[in-house]
Amino acid sequence: MDLKPVVDAINNLSTRLDEYQKETRAELNLLKNSIVPPSPTFKIHQSNIPEPLNLEAEQQPLTKRSSFGNRETTAVSPAPKAGKSQYPDRIILTTYPGNSKVNPIPLNWGAEDAAARGPIVASRHPQSLPLRNAIGAHGGAYSIYRALAVAMGQLDANHKPNLVNTEPVFHVPPNKSWFDPMKIVSMDPWGHLVQEAFGDKLKEGLDLRPTIALTKAHMQLAEIESMVKDGSLKIDGKIVLDKKGQLMVTKGAVEPVWYLPGIAKRFGVDEISLRRALFEDTGGMYPELITRGDLKVFLPPIGGLSIYIFGPPAYISDPTKKLTVRVHDECNGSDVFGSDICTCRPYLIYGIAECVRQAQEGGVGLIVYFRKEGRALGEVTKYLVYNARKRAEGGDTAANYFLRTENVAGVKDMRFQATMPDVLHWLGIQKIDRMISMSNMKYDAIVGSGISILERVEIPPEMLPPDSQVEIDAKIASGYFSATSAKSAEPPNLENIKGRTWDDINH
Numbered sequence: 001m002d003l004k005p006v007v008d009a010i011n012n013l014s015t016r017l018d019e020y021q022k023e024t025r026a027e028l029n030l031l032k033n034s035i036v037p038p039s040p041t042f043k044i045h046q047s048n049i050p051e052p053l054n055l056e057a058e059q060q061p062l063t064k065r066s067s068f069g070n071r072e073t074t075a076v077s078p079a080p081k082a083g084k085s086q087y088p089d090r091i092i093l094t095t096y097p098g099n100s101k102v103n104p105i106p107l108n109w110g111a112e113d114a115a116a117r118g119p120i121v122a123s124r125h126p127q128s129l130p131l132r133n134a135i136g137a138h139g140g141a142y143s144i145y146r147a148l149a150v151a152m153g154q155l156d157a158n159h160k161p162n163l164v165n166t167e168p169v170f171h172v173p174p175n176k177s178w179f180d181p182m183k184i185v186s187m188d189p190w191g192h193l194v195q196e197a198f199g200d201k202l203k204e205g206l207d208l209r210p211t212i213a214l215t216k217a218h219m220q221l222a223e224i225e226s227m228v229k230d231g232s233l234k235i236d237g238k239i240v241l242d243k244k245g246q247l248m249v250t251k252g253a254v255e256p257v258w259y260l261p262g263i264a265k266r267f268g269v270d271e272i273s274l275r276r277a278l279f280e281d282t283g284g285m286y287p288e289l290i291t292r293g294d295l296k297v298f299l300p301p302i303g304g305l306s307i308y309i310f311g312p313p314a315y316i317s318d319p320t321k322k323l324t325v326r327v328h329d330e331c332n333g334s335d336v337f338g339s340d341i342c343t344c345r346p347y348l349i350y351g352i353a354e355c356v357r358q359a360q361e362g363g364v365g366l367i368v369y370f371r372k373e374g375r376a377l378g379e380v381t382k383y384l385v386y387n388a389r390k391r392a393e394g395g396d397t398a399a400n401y402f403l404r405t406e407n408v409a410g411v412k413d414m415r416f417q418a419t420m421p422d423v424l425h426w427l428g429i430q431k432i433d434r435m436i437s438m439s440n441m442k443y444d445a446i447v448g449s450g451i452s453i454l455e456r457v458e459i460p461p462e463m464l465p466p467d468s469q470v471e472i473d474a475k476i477a478s479g480y481f482s483a484t485s486a487k488s489a490e491p492p493n494l495e496n497i498k499g500r501t502w503d504d505i506n507h
């Protein structure tokens with residue numbers, strides 16, 4: 001028997017093993033030389049951190065030829081300073097609760113007054129860092145842009161917002177839901193009252209940031225103008241201001257603040273599994289999720305929500321006043337750009353018009369707009385799904401509508417409406433007279449959270465855009481509410497409900 005090939009293979013393996021060991025040793029040496037073993041205070045000295053790449057040479061202002069004509073354009077950003085000069089202090093790791101620098105301000109989620117609850121401190125500014133009691137960063141996904149601004153030297157790393165005159169323009173007072181630690185778990189009920197409730201801490205120099213802002217404005221939409229023109233919406237001078245359909249609105253923006261034990265309970269998982277999944281699926285971005293079990297609040301890097309109120313905001317929590325609500329999830333393609341493959345913008349507009357009508361009749365209307373693009377799967381996934389739908393053998397049918405999304409994303413929906421009602425409880429809503437939605441998921445979440453819905457209102461058939469029949473029939477077949485289809489004797493054959501083909505789209 002010829003053993004030569006076996007011997008060669010063993011030699012080969014042994015050489016590769018040697019090389020691997022050498023590389024590993026080199027890497028270990030590199031690590032040893034560059035990282036100081038954690039001292040009792042877990043400080044890393046600047047001098048021990050490997051020098052950052054010398055970016056100066058690469059960061060001369062860029063001059064490039066615009067593709068539109070021969071105009072020379074110069075990048076607006078100044079040549080940035082090297083990153084480390086933005087942070088003259090030593091890095092302080094707060095990975096472990098035993099670190100002597102770590103002394104978080106206690107948070108009592110659900111406490112009955114602001115002082116007892118405590119402010120949310122997420123800042124790593126030198127003065128706030130030891131008192132930090134939340135994982136993550138303010139601003140949701142925008143924290144990354146803030147980091148870029150700091151890295152480029154355009155924003156002082158220790159900038160604190162000047163909050164003078166930023167207070168809410170209308171009152172959302174505490175209600176009993178605020179004092180049940182499990183009722184509001186995805187936002188900070190005191191988030192709009194930071195300036196008032198924690199003014200003393202702000203004066204002391206803590207970097208506290210409101211996570212809710214409340215303001216007012218006029219708004220104008222082409223469809224509302226048409227409704228005023230055709231007489232279906234009346235000018236009243238208070239809510240519909242003029243023949244252009246200008247609307248008076250009070251509105252607010254809310255950033256997510258998660259109370260992890262409450263989020264875990266809401267989704268029926270244990271807190272440890274939740275923390276592990278959040279750690280893993282953010283690429284290990286927040287190690288404190290694992291190591292800092294003492295920190296119960298997480299500011300996730302996701303979009304928040306907006307509220308639009310038509311009529312007096314105080315009526316929202318008054319059960320003697322009628323309330324119309326539409327909860328809407330973001331669909332940029334339709335909401336902003338008018339794509340006709342789904343019902344989103346027309347349903348949103350119908351919701352606004354119904355809210356306005358409710359307010360004109362002496363009640364109040366509320367739109368809640370969540371940044372959960374493409375059922376929280378994102379727009380890239382959504383457009384991949386559109387392609388798969390249009391290219392499918394047998395065409396784009398209602399029968400396979402959800403299957404196409406599942407094929408790409410693994411699930412048909414990741415909005416998980418369980419935390420959606422938090423904002424309704426924050427506002428003090430006890431019942432909804434008219435709910436402008438067909439979604440069983442939204443309905444079940446709201447009613448399951450203790451808010452009753454007296455009437456469900458579907459989108460009028462005449463408002464359905466040309467290519468959206470597939471979506472609406474697939475939704476109704478999967479459990480969405482429809483008074484119209486409940487009346488019809490025969491359910492439609494979903495194989496026969498077809499959307500446009502690519503050929504139709506091209507012409």
Ligand SMILES: Nc1nc2c(ncn2[C@@H]2O[C@H](COP(=O)(O)OP(=O)(O)OP(=O)(O)O)[C@@H](O)[C@H]2O)c(=O)[nH]1
Binds near residue numbers: 385
């Ligand atoms: N992934 C995916 N998302 C879609 C598709 N079509 C629409 N969407 C998204 O579905 C969501 C629709 O949200 P809403 O307008 O609040 O409607 P809904 O929850 O279905 O129910 P209603 O309240 O009855 O309108 C938005 O986030 C859209 O971007 C699709 O084909 N695939």
Ligand SMILES: [Zn+2]
Binds near residue numbers: 334343344345
């Ligand atoms: Zn849509």
